[in-house]
Amino acid sequence: MVSCKSVYQPQEDSTLLEKYVRQYAFAKVLDIGTGSGIQAIAAAQSKNVQSVLATDVQKGVIEYCKKCINNKKIKFLQSDLFNNIKGKFDTIIFNPPYLPQELKLEDLTIDGGKKGYEVIERFLNDANNFLKPNGIILIVFSSLTKKEKVENFIGNNLLDFEELEKTHIFFEDIYAYLLKKNDFLKKLEKKGIKDVKYLANGHRGLLFTGICKNKKVAIKTKNPQSKAVNRIENEAKWLKKLNKYNLGPRLLFADNGYFAYKFIEGYFIIDYIKKSNKKYIKKIIKKIFNQLFILDKLKIDKEEMHHPLKHILISKANPYLIDFERAHYTEKTKNVTQFCQFLISGYANKILHNKKINFDKGKIIKLAKIYKSNKNRMNLKRIIDAT
Ligand SMILES: C[S@@+](CC[C@H](N)C(=O)[O-])C[C@H]1O[C@@H](n2cnc3c(N)ncnc32)[C@H](O)[C@@H]1O
Structure with missing residues (x-):
């Protein structure tokens, strides 16, 4: 039936998906990685479908389809996933290449990336921008692709899924899934x-x-x-x-x-320290202490300031404390003292030492104790001066 060697000969995965395309495809359809055009043709034959845009990353496949398929509902376009696609669709169909490269198949029609799920991941990361609010995605993948990974990508992209069918062939299971935008999205x-x-x-x-x-x-x-x-x-x-x-x-x-x-476009504190010079690092440390002092004064404990690696972002030379999930009122706030603890910890200390910033650890511990018993600006200044 098919002569072009880069065109994927329909297999069990194709016919499994085709069955559900006939059942569910509606209105404006996008068939990604059309190959032989099997899904596009099935969709176009449904009376519920108005138009089909069939795409493939391979130029030869699109040329082949244009030559061999003559259906007024179907248009063809070369595109790497959504790169050349405009507009939103009611139905998006994808029978992706999903086999891991380690199987050494060297074939674009089935090679899904190093682990097998990379193309699916890229597809799911973009799909929502091309799917109407009540649209559906019909997709197949194999147990060789790692089902949990695929389900993770689906969930992370705020999609709900329904397993339509699972079928066993030779050495793998093939899954057909129907995806929809979840209520939160x-x-x-x-x-x-x-x-x-x-x-x-x-x-x-x-x-x-x-x-x-x-x-x-x-x-x-x-x-x-x-x-x-x-x-x-x-x-x-x-x-x-x-x-x-x-x-x-x-x-x-x-x-x-x-x-x-x-959104804060910036660097986490350690990355900022690694890329900045002594003068800027010292300025940032001072600004962080000043912010933590305000928290102490407000009697709000942010928590986690002794390991703030993912909790302080630096943007345009300003620090932003992030993640206040665990913040709470207390008489015994520890924001400033915990940050002292962080600065003298082995991890931060080594990185700061590389930037020629060296603290007298014993002195900081002593000043932190004094600050703890009397949280005022003077005691804060003494800590800042020592760092
Ligand atoms: C497993 S075949 C499926 C073909 C056909 N849809 C079917 O169901 O039989 C995967 C198809 O996706 C195409 N493809 C691979 N990577 C792609 C990408 N990044 N963007 C679009 N198509 C891609 C391949 O060229 C191939 O035609």
Whole structure:
């Protein structure tokens, strides 16, 4: 049936997906990695489908399809995933190359990257921008691709999935999944946040970035794996309060279970120290101490200042304390003293030493003790002067 050697001959994965394309595809369809065009043709044959854009990364495949497939509903375009694609679709279909390179297959139609899931990961990271709010994604992948990884990418991109079918062939299982935007993503998109992308996860929160009114924002929501309660609400509450003292990232809005703040383009503290010279490092340390002193005075303990590696960002020569999930009121605040502890710890001390910044550890410990018993500006200044 097919003569071009770069065209993927339909296999079990193709026919499995085709079955669900016939059942679910609707309205405006995008078929990525069309190969022989099997999915595009199946979609075009459905009365629920108005148009199909069929794409492939390989030029030869697109030339072949244009020559061999004549269906008024289908248009062809060469594109590496979404690179040349514009607009939003009701249905996105993808039978991706999903086998790990270590199997040494050297074939673009099946080579999914080093681990096998890289193309799928790239696809899922971009798919939401091309999917309408109530659109669906139909995708197949193999047990050789690592199911948990794929499900992680799906979840991280705020998609819900339904396993439509699992079928066993030779040495692998093939899964057909139907994906939809989850309610949280729809809520964010309704708020005008576009281009929502997973950024990182902590023990308690999941962090996403997005674009709101042409500005980059960060969105934090609860990590479903965390058992901690009310941490997100707690952090939003603290940010609102602390922004009045110019502390923390600028809170934009908070809603049930999530909040958004102005994205801080910067370096984590250690990376900043590594790339900066002595004069700038000293200035930053002083600014951090001043911010921590405000927290001490407000009787708010931020926690984690003795290992603040991921909790202080430096942007345009200003420090931003981030992550106030565990912040709480207490008479016994430890913000300044914990930061002293960090500076004299072996890890930070070695990096600072390389920058020709050397502290008298014994003196800092002594000054921290004095500060602890009397948290005033004079005692803070003595610590700053010693660092
Ligand atoms: C497993 S075949 C699937 C072909 C056909 N859709 C099917 O179901 O039989 C994967 C197809 O994806 C294409 N492909 C690989 N990487 C791609 C990428 N980054 N962007 C678009 N297409 C890609 C390959 O050229 C190949 O035609």
